[in-house]
Amino acid sequence: MQVTIGGLHVDVMQVGPEIFRFDVKPGAETASGSMQEGPISFSGSDGGFAIRGPGGNVWECRLSKLDAFGRAAAPGLHLSWRSWDGEAIYGLGERFDSLDQAGKVVDMWIEDAPGQGDASRQSYYVTPVLYSTRGYAFFAADNPEGAFDLNARGGGVNRYRRAGQSMTFHVAFGDSLKDLVRKRESVQGPHRGIPDWAWGPWISRNSFENQAEAEEAINGMVQRNLPVAAIVQEAWKGRSETGDFNNFSSERWPDLPRFFELCGQHDIRNVLWQVPVIHPSSPEFAIGRDRGFFVKKPDGSISFRQNWLKDFANVDFTNPDAVKYWQDLIRPTVKLGIWGFKADDGEDIKPDDVFFDGRRGWEMHNEYSTLYNRALTELLEQEGVDGLLWARSGSLGNERYPALWAGDQYARWEQMASLLPAGLSSGMSGMPFWGHDIGGYLEQPSPELYIRWVQLGALSPLMQYHGVLRREPWEFGPEAEAAYALMVRIRMNLAPTLIALGHETERTGLPIMRPMVLEFPDDPRFVSEDTQYMLGPDLLVAPVLEEGAAGRRVEFPAGVWIHALRGTAYRGPAGIEVPIGLVDAPLFVRGGAILRLQLKDSATLGEWRANDPVRDMQFGQTAP
Known part of the structure; x- marks a missing residue:
């Protein structure tokens, strides 16, 4: 579908299963009439686009020009789309303030800000890539100066403003966040992996001032x-x-x-x-x-x-x-x-x-x-x-x-x-x-x-x-x-598992360190959970984040979860106060999971030597 509206030429097409591409560039001032091509429709009366996804999911947006945007006051674009009650939004780069960015303004401008600057809002890594719990994802093809207003002003509208009046972006629908991540990978991937040696521990200091200090x-x-x-x-x-x-x-x-x-x-x-x-x-x-x-x-x-x-x-x-x-x-x-x-x-x-x-x-x-x-x-x-x-x-x-x-x-x-x-x-x-x-x-x-x-x-x-x-x-x-x-x-025990997760990332784009909501999308406790996470599908990590604490409340998903060192089993779904000492590990394994480990047959986690064999180990499935 090709449309002109407000001095813009917009070409919309389906480029994959439930994946749609918008190509926007300057065009004529004349406005096109209403039209529909399959799941894509345009309303000539209000200038809105609508993309129909599976299960009645509809993504509606409007595009317009901006006379000036940003630090250089360059001509720009304004994209707006509906924000839903209860919608959570993930992505947009390295966000230090929270996992869920709904209700926030997020700048697309890399900044060197030790301590993440003002209220942890600055970032060294920014991307116009987002995923919604409403079953859609948005990802732009380039990243000039821009800003997302994710219904921060209320009114039920998400906005993306950016410099430049040409833009390509994709909208994808999916049955789950994992499905959306894979679809983004199909368009903007692939990921490059890292060498096996890099999974081991690194040491550093600012600085080893000379050879003697490094050798020490x-x-x-x-x-x-x-x-x-x-x-x-x-x-x-x-x-x-x-x-x-x-x-x-x-x-x-x-x-x-x-x-x-x-x-x-x-x-x-x-x-x-x-x-x-x-x-x-x-x-x-x-x-x-x-x-x-x-x-x-x-x-x-x-x-x-x-x-x-x-x-x-x-x-x-x-x-x-x-x-x-x-x-x-x-x-x-x-x-x-x-x-x-x-x-x-x-x-x-x-x-x-x-x-x-x-x-x-x-x-x-x-x-x-x-x-x-x-x-x-x-x-x-x-x-x-x-x-x-x-x-x-x-x-x-x-x-x-x-x-x-x-x-x-x-x-x-x-x-x-x-x-x-x-x-x-x-x-x-x-x-x-x-x-x-x-x-x-x-x-x-x-x-x-x-x-x-x-x-x-x-x-x-x-x-x-x-x-x-x-x-x-x-x-x-x-x-x-x-x-x-x-x-x-x-x-080092877990290195074979980490290596395997890295290869999975290369194939699918799925992260290694995963939000709880990615693995357990049907559990409402995890929509905004960002104090614990999954390391792949089977390892739950719950770091202690408060001074003086002898443990923490861990929100366990459904099933049995085994403490990696003590073997204590916890049954979810439940929030349970768990002791986590200083010489201890905030790590829990899904009951029944088989992990690939570098570990001798007679050894337990936390024992390791460089020449230990790699083997598969299954964790139990019992809990009180």
Whole structure:
């Protein structure tokens, strides 16, 4: 169906089972008359579209132009559709304030905001992707500056306003949230998986200031029989003035062969901090300047950064030659034996910046980090590295360049709690390979907070401790060391299950860390539940999120749920107060589930050695 209305040309078509595409662009001012083509109808009298889905479900919308929208006051579009009483809405990127975004205003503008800024509303990862409990999903094909008003003003209307007067978006209907996620994957997938080694525990600090500090951390873990899959280096770079910004500093790292030999002995991968910038003092800067490889201002001069990394220039990743220029600066270091990058930054694009491909900053602000992540991923591929990224920012398309970490939290209880909705919404939005800084990035956690964060982190999709200050477990006392040892070994027990869940994500788009409502859509308790979650279909994780608590109320779904360590069985559906100690695990297994574990026949969860066999273990089905 092709329609003109209010200066817009709208082409609507069915592109798959219960999937419909809208292509919108500027058009004639004349208005089309009413028409209908199968399940798609248009009303010439009020300018509304209606899509009929299964079971009488109808999605109705209206489209109009905006004279100006956003920071650049660019001409824009306004899409509105009905909001239903009791409707819950999930997705829209990494949302730290809650899983259910109904009733909120959600900006589509990546921001570097430690602690998530104002009331946890800012985000490093934003996507115009949402799922409704009314049985529909919406996903746009690009992500310029925009904002969703999800009936925040009342009146029963959801709104999406955005810069630019061309847009492609899809609307899908489904019998369940899982069905909707799979349909989004069929249009905007596939997801790239991650290597098996990445499921193990990572260690990090801001920063291991030199080779001696990094070796100290590795040796401390090894001496305590604590597994390490990867170490993240943040203070590895040399000085820009000598052309060594993408080379190891010979002053800080005087004997790289010895360091890499130590890592090799213990099967530890090195992941390097990276940023998408070049400083004018670098010898290679002149080449990039003369060949137009940096993001520019409207007057054609280089748009130097004004905030963090002030006076650096952002590489223009819309220019293929600039991408190769930048990759070639990093390539010699990759050849040393690097397995990935911590892709920091990516948010400092101004609304009026100008790019090689003609786009402006308001169009590119969100996408820039995705292109940056793509350049690093492709570099690893070119060098034959089975690696991955640990990216801070992302947008649409970033599911092809995993993984994502949650940015910079403070070492506070409420900040740890905010990670649950963040991880759940990230997974629903397209970034299921996700993790966070155990212990928080800023400030210093108490031993109790550190332990509870370890319990959450070990049962997140990816596990890493990191902070400005030391985060090694022994820094927080014997009980914290014991708690870390238990949880990291449980994680290694679960590694075969996590790997299998990762492969399921590649096939289906289903997240690893799942909202309760995704697995139990018929239980009304779980519509807005974001303090506990499922790790795949059979593992229920209920972290302790309050200071001084000796346990928590766990909302068990129907069936039997077995505490992973004690074997205590709980029968749902019920909310039950459950003791969860500090040297303990907030983990429950669905009764009757068969888990693939790395665990000796005679061992129990929490016992692990690197050479233990992989086997299937069935959990019981009895409860009082």
